[in-house]
Amino acid sequence: MSLQDQLMKAGLVSKHDAKKANKAKHRALKSGKKVINEAKADAAQKRVDQAERDRQLNAERKAEADKKAVQAQIRQLITVNAQSRDKGELAYNFSDNGRITKIFVTPALQQGLVNGQLAIATLDDKYHLIATAVAEKVAQRDASAIVLLNDKAKDAVDEDDPYADYQIPDDLMW
Known part of the structure; x- marks a missing residue:
């Protein structure tokens, strides 16, 4: 039983309308024109559009x-490798986003910061001291997480510097 027969039986289409549709279809076939089923074309276009939307959503997800995974890696690197600042009595000043910030550290930690062996990282609005190697790994993932990383290589003295004999001490408190 064809769809046309089912529609006539349900009373949705009359015999006259069915014959008219058959004649139009027959004429189109005889004249060489292809009968285009608009419903099939619309359905195919909708499937293509839906597939494209799905690809975009999957890419966003x-x-x-990936962003969450990187943040989790950064969190783990900082929390696992953080140096304890307990009993820190020396104030160490540094610049964070244009603001001078102070943390209290022990003399050994201060020397590590000055020598470039330690770096300051921020996580959850708190400052953590981590080793330079770990700080470089964190910086590869997100450079904004590293607040201070002293590099001794850039502190090399220029041969023509007239003030080479007058070095500023790194542990100068300000």
């Missing part, structure tokens, strides 16, 4: 998941 993947990017978000």
Whole structure:
């Protein structure tokens, strides 16, 4: 039983309308024109559009998941490798986003910061002291997480510097 027969039986289409549709279809076939089923074309276009939307959503979800994974890696690197600042009595000043900030450290930690062996990282609005190697790994993932990383290589003295004999001490308190 064809769709046309089912529609006539349900009373949705009359015999006259069915014959008219058959004649139009027959004429189109005889004249060489292809009969285009608009419903099929619309359905195919909707499937293509839906597939494109799905690809975009999947790409966005993947990017978000990658971002969360990187943040989790940074969190783990900082929390596992953080140096304890307990009993720190020396104030160490540094610049964070244009603001002078102070943390209290022990003399050994201060020397590590000055020598470039330690770096200051921020996590959850708190400052953590981590080793330089760990800080470089964190900086590869997100450079904004590292607040201070002293590099001794850039402190090399220029041969023509007239003030080479007058070095500023690194542990100068300000």
